[in-house]
Amino acid sequence: xxxxxxxxxxxxxxxxxxxxxxxxxxxxxxxxxxxxxxxxxxxxxxxxxxxxxxxxxxxxxxxxxxxxxxxxxxxxxxxxxxxxxxxxxxxxxxxxxxxxxxxxxxxxxxxxxxxxxxxxxxxxxxxxxxxxxxxxxxxxxxxxxxxxxx
Numbered sequence: 001x002x003x004x005x006x007x008x009x010x011x012x013x014x015x016x017x018x019x020x021x022x023x024x025x026x027x028x029x030x031x032x033x034x035x036x037x038x039x040x041x042x043x044x045x046x047x048x049x050x051x052x053x054x055x056x057x058x059x060x061x062x063x064x065x066x067x068x069x070x071x072x073x074x075x076x077x078x079x080x081x082x083x084x085x086x087x088x089x090x091x092x093x094x095x096x097x098x099x100x101x102x103x104x105x106x107x108x109x110x111x112x113x114x115x116x117x118x119x120x121x122x123x124x125x126x127x128x129x130x131x132x133x134x135x136x137x138x139x140x141x142x143x144x145x146x147x148x149x150x
Contacts, residue, residue, distance in 0.1 A: 003124045003147070004040040006117045007074075009050035009109070010130035011144040012043060016051065016066035026145070031074075033149035041074040042120075046112045048076070079116060087115035090138055101134040114138035 007015070014020075014027035034041055048067065055063045070076075091111045094101060102108040117125050117139045127135050128144035135141035 001124060002038055002040065003126060004042060004120060004122045005034060005147060006042045006044055006077075006113065006120075006125060006127045007047055008113060008127055008129035008131075008135070008141075008144075009047045011128050012047050012067075012070070013051045013054075015070055016055075016063050018060070018062040018066060030144060030147075030149070034147070035074075037149040039149065043070050043074050043076045044113055044116045045077060045079045046109050046116060050109050077116060077120075079112070080119070083115045083119050084112065086118065087112040090115060094137060099137065101137065110134045111138065114141075 011027050011031070014024040015031055017024040020028060031041060048071075051067060052064065055067065087108075091101070091108055094111075095104075101110050111134075113127060114135055115138075117127050125140060126147060127139055127141040128147050129135055129141055130143065132141035132143060
């Protein structure tokens, strides 16, 4: 089964690490195996934003260039107005249920990433992350290490 894997900021940051540690190397090998197996890998604009802002702050120019390269290696998906409107609805709904996914002043990138993933209308979509708890309230999400290439 071919899957659509949407990268959260945690694996995305590991994939653009210019001097990879063992954890980053594992993530890079994982992404390569997914790609070789024919899976669709998506860099969501909100995840790019989360990673990029920190790389800019830390003046990590080489990592920024690697992040830019991931836009060409994988599929880059910009945000749309309808995705943001859906994210706002989801954010409000979980708050009304008393199940917030972030602080009340937070942008809450997780809910935006979930809305962007859901907009793909793909029953095989999964968000690859290091913390699936909040995301899995909205969309299929798992630790990136648990998403097999086969």
